[in-house]
Amino acid sequence: MQVIKYLAKESWNSVLTRPIFNVDELEDAVNLVFGEIKRDGDKALFKYTLQYDGVNINKTEVNRADIDASESMLDDELKQALVIAAKNIRTFHEAQFQDSEVIETSEGVRCWRKSTAIEKVGLYVPGGSAPLFSTVLMLGIPAKLAGCGEVVLCTPPGKNGKINPAILYACKLVGIDRVFQVGGIQAIGGMAYGTESIPKVHKIFGPGNQYVTAAKQRANRIGVAIDMPAGPSEVMILADETAEPEFVAADLLSQAEHGADSQVILVTWAEQLIEGVEQELEKQLQALSRRDVAAKALENSKIVLVKSKEEALELSNSYAPEHLIVSVKDEGLLIDGIKNAGSVFLGNYTPESAGDYASGTNHTLPTNGAAKAYSGVSLDSFMKSISFQKISEKGLLNLGPVIEIMAKAEQLDAHSNAVTVRLNKIKLNS
Amino acid sequence: MQVIKYLAKESWNSVLTRPIFNVDELEDAVNLVFGEIKRDGDKALFKYTLQYDGVNINKTEVNRADIDASESMLDDELKQALVIAAKNIRTFHEAQFQDSEVIETSEGVRCWRKSTAIEKVGLYVPGGSAPLFSTVLMLGIPAKLAGCGEVVLCTPPGKNGKINPAILYACKLVGIDRVFQVGGIQAIGGMAYGTESIPKVHKIFGPGNQYVTAAKQRANRIGVAIDMPAGPSEVMILADETAEPEFVAADLLSQAEHGADSQVILVTWAEQLIEGVEQELEKQLQALSRRDVAAKALENSKIVLVKSKEEALELSNSYAPEHLIVSVKDEGLLIDGIKNAGSVFLGNYTPESAGDYASGTNHTLPTNGAAKAYSGVSLDSFMKSISFQKISEKGLLNLGPVIEIMAKAEQLDAHSNAVTVRLNKIKLNS
Structure with missing residues (x-):
């Protein structure tokens, strides 16, 4: 993996760019x-x-x-x-x-939604x-x-x-x-x-x-x-000196084995972590059945040394990773700042593969930065919501004139008239 | 408007087909x-x-x-x-x-979502x-x-x-x-x-x-x-003998004035309603500033007489209208059966224009049958959800073997290994 130290913010996009996935x-x-x-x-x-x-x-x-x-x-x-x-x-x-x-x-004026x-x-x-x-x-x-x-x-x-x-x-x-x-x-x-x-x-x-x-x-x-646009799978790990190099390397490899175009990025502000991770990568890679694929993915992957945990968070939100592993002390401070990610894995004992299979969260997640606008698959993905409204005569007496004024200002007479015919009837009956 | 009586179910799709909106x-x-x-x-x-x-x-x-x-x-x-x-x-x-x-x-194994x-x-x-x-x-x-x-x-x-x-x-x-x-x-x-x-x-x-x-x-x-795919605006009205022809006509026209390609459909099982609605349409149309547009939309629009309220509901779910007006007695019986619609307007005093402007529901709604899979715009449309998970050592001891077995069966060794290295550490420490 390429190690990049103290990358200027202007270069984040170009250095962390994903492979083009144009279909x-x-x-x-x-x-x-x-x-x-x-x-x-x-x-x-x-x-x-x-x-x-x-x-x-x-x-x-x-x-x-x-x-x-x-x-x-x-x-x-x-x-x-x-x-x-x-x-x-x-x-x-x-x-x-x-x-x-x-x-x-x-x-x-009563309104509700039904899924x-x-x-x-x-x-x-x-x-x-x-x-x-x-x-x-x-x-x-x-x-x-x-x-x-x-x-x-x-x-x-x-x-x-x-x-x-x-x-x-x-x-x-x-x-x-x-x-x-x-x-x-x-x-x-x-x-x-x-x-x-x-x-x-x-x-x-x-x-x-x-x-x-x-x-x-x-x-x-x-x-x-x-469900959502699709692209190659990716992981970003935010780690400090409390992270275990062995676990970090294992997580990086578990993403890398997906395919040669997998995106694997470690972001740390603890320089001492890097060497240990590199050694573990080397060691663990040899034991993998898909080591050729994983090695290829690692060639395009990056270890980024940043100045602080705040900068790491900003970088992560800017990248919007599909999977985000957070292995730091005081993770609570980071959690609140996470704005863009598909699924987040917290602490030393939450490997990304847990979410792939069995923790209970969904593994169908937005890739390629889509986490800036898309959620992963959830129950909602299989439902849609219908809005309902019911207005009483009294409600229309109050709100009707507002609708008439707005409709006329949008030059939609018939929209206004649909209220007027009702207001006339209510007034006639009262 | 064309009046169609007792349409066979096989013909619903062809008769109620929307104009092609191919971009x-x-x-x-x-x-x-x-x-x-x-x-x-x-x-x-x-x-x-x-x-x-x-x-x-x-x-x-x-x-x-x-x-x-x-x-x-x-x-x-x-x-x-x-x-x-x-x-x-x-x-x-x-x-x-x-x-x-x-x-x-x-x-x-703790999991949650954050919007x-x-x-x-x-x-x-x-x-x-x-x-x-x-x-x-x-x-x-x-x-x-x-x-x-x-x-x-x-x-x-x-x-x-x-x-x-x-x-x-x-x-x-x-x-x-x-x-x-x-x-x-x-x-x-x-x-x-x-x-x-x-x-x-x-x-x-x-x-x-x-x-x-x-x-x-x-x-x-x-x-x-x-937000969603877009097409010409549309309304379907389900009405029985308790509906007011004057209101029904006003609602049909308020949709028709949007454009010549607007879709306007009345579905009723009360044959006596039809003549009154036709008379009101004729009368109200003359007073509209956009009567040329509305008249054109009405030419392609339909009044469908069905056998029962159940059939009307089935037809409506099959059409999946953007706007659905329900003017019937015992509307509660119909509400539960509504599966596909953008927004629903209940009773004689809830014109569709209320939802366009001021009732509080959103007027950005799925058209062209998209209500079968899409919701209208809501707060959710401007947010996305990130899933989180945190697993304790004990949690991983329990769940880890499940992940290892599944990952190996999917031939993803590194996924399994990310669990194994952690389980080994936990066992070593205990």
């Missing part, structure tokens, strides 16, 4: 696949599953029997771990339900080298808690034409309604348009590579909501 | 303007303000003195109306703050024939309540090179930090990239024509959040 150039590929799905439905899904995944399928939906059978194919240890993780995730997300309160904004579930949601779980069953928990649990009527999940089939049993078991555990063995652009297009087999959904969630990201953007433009 | 074809125009703004900053804003608005400006920001002077240019009656409307809007949005609770998801304001937000208020000062209230009040650090507002200058004083007064009333006399694509591009004068913002809010919509989509793709 505009994939647009033609996405438009082609989307167009065929719109026209040919499932037939197009079969075609592109063969083309991209190398698997010949003649149906998209995974049989209920195969989902049920997954249970007997997993170690008890792993099943038990998923059950515990699911319990924590459920507990944290369940506490996010909010009561709606009726507010009388002025006499006789309702999004009726049909689509979850995407990437394929690739490892089965990301944890994403099934992170998306499926809040979807079912919210009360979404139809929760469908798409994930690509493996080379053997099967979906990993850990993913299917997680689907069963969470209660996913329907699972489809379709991945990539074609999965997103299938859920965006709907086909003979896959229902059209109102919102699509989940991580994915640049093709999936481009496809989600396209889906968004044709009227389907999406 | 893809405007992309080239948007890309051109955005590219120049990125390169030339304010100079590009001057150029396009001259080209599109016909006004030659040499600075973008409105002087504080001009904002202050607006107060003396408005009638006391209108100023007083704005003050009352602002109070109601503030009261309703202020009640939307939520307490964050610490959840112990399992022993020694923080988006630091820089940009509000867009369209120009055109009428000064839409109500939008300044609807966006500015929650932005300031949320605590956004910098709230900037763009609105195009009028033909006389000035911004309407009612808009400036609303900015003053609400406490908008900076106002810029820039509109259209160039306003959105200016806030998305930032220029010498306009700050780059993290999220852009507000209505606009198709060019503004296309520009907001582009801004979204380059990493700026936006």
Whole structure:
């Protein structure tokens, strides 16, 4: 890792810039696949599953029997771990339900909000080298808690034409309604348009590579909501002399192993920490199965020495990391100042991987600085809020003239008249 | 209005289809303007303000003195109306703050969420024939309540090179930090990239024509959040025999006057209501200043006679109207069944225009069926939520093995190792 000492504030942006993640150039590929799905439905899904995944399928939906059978194919240890993780995730997300309160904004004018579930949601779980069953928990649990009527999940089939049993078991555990063995652009297009087999959904969630990201953007433009923009994963660690070099290095590596484009940044005002971390990185790296990927990510990563904890905080808010680990004494002083981050991990015994799997918080988080404007996935992500108002005759007598005056000033006569006809009736009746 | 009786469910979608609002074809125009703004900053804003608005400006920001002077240019009656409307809007949005609770998801594992304001937000208020000062209230009040650090507002200058004083007064009333006399694509591009004068913002809010919509989509793709997709405004009215034809007609017209592409739909199971509404429409239309626009919108609008209130509710949820007026006896029975709508107006004395201006609810609402997945603007729209977690040594002793098992099953060794190094230390120390 590159060590940068006392970086001038003007250079923060350029030194900590993320790799460009521009998916505009994939647009033609996405438009082609989307167009065929719109026209040919499932037939197009079969075609592109063969083309991209190398698997010949003649149906998209995974049989209920195969989902049920997954249970007997997993170690008890792993099943038990998923059950515990699911319990924590459920507990944290369940506490996010909010009561709606009726507010009388002025006499006789009552307003309130009601949260309702999004009726049909689509979850995407990437394929690739490892089965990301944890994403099934992170998306499926809040979807079912919210009360979404139809929760469908798409994930690509493996080379053997099967979906990993850990993913299917997680689907069963969470209660996913329907699972489809379709991945990539074609999965997103299938859920965006709907086909003979896959229902059209109102919102699509989940991580994915640049093709999936481009496809989600396209889906968004044709009227389907999406969870958030996606980019490579990243961690920033704020650490002082009380941090353990061994733990810091382990956390940096756990981010670095995600991919060569992972962003890994240590910010410290304790110069003595740096050497220990570097030694630990060297040592721990050798033991990793994904050491090539991690080593590559570290090449682009930075250790930044700053003057003070205040400067570290300002740098962190300016960067807006997806994951922020805070390993300092008196962390309370820093917590209040954290303005932009996806998820924060406090103290020496809270590794980022806890949030990835089992602490209960959601691991679907804003990357690439999006934490300046976006939250991570939560129960709210699967719901929307409807506002209600009811005005009494007395309320309209009071407030009506205000509406009439404003509507007329905006040159919207009919808006004013909708009040006037009512006021006339009230006056006539009284 | 076209009257449709007992429409088969299969035809709902086709009969109630909205006008296509595809802004893809405007992309080239948007890309051109955005590219120049990125390169030339304010100079590009001057150029396009001259080209599109016909006004030659040499600075973008409105002087504080001009904002202050607006107060003396408005009638006391209108100023007083704005003050009352602002109070109601503030009261309703202020009640939307939520307490964050610490959840112990399992022993020694504490998780919580903290809402923080988006630091820089940009509000867009369209120009055109009428000064839409109500939008300044609807966006500015929650932005300031949320605590956004910098709230900037763009609105195009009028033909006389000035911004309407009612808009400036609303900015003053609400406490908008900076106002810029820039509109259209160039306003959105200016806030998305930032220029010498306009700050780059993290999220852009507000209505606009198709060019503004296309520009907001582009801004979204380059990493700026936006409030929601936009389309023509719409109302659906569910009414039974207790509805007043005069009021129903007035509400239909108040939507129709927005534009020729406004969507106006009456759904009733009381056939006797229809004739009265038609007569009232005819009568009230003649008195409107915008009768040509309203008449045009009515041509594409529908009165739908359904068999029952249950069918009406199902139709309404399927359409997901921006505004839903419910004028029926026993409205409580319907309220519980409302799943998809932007804002709901209950009873004979709650005109939709109340929500547009002064009841307190927000008038920035999802159109074009987006209410199936999106909420209207609220306090939350100006904030985002950060999750936190802190695990004790004991907590990690319990939960650590779960994380190790799951991480290894996902083939992420370093994720597992970040737990293992800590567990080893805890065991060594105990």
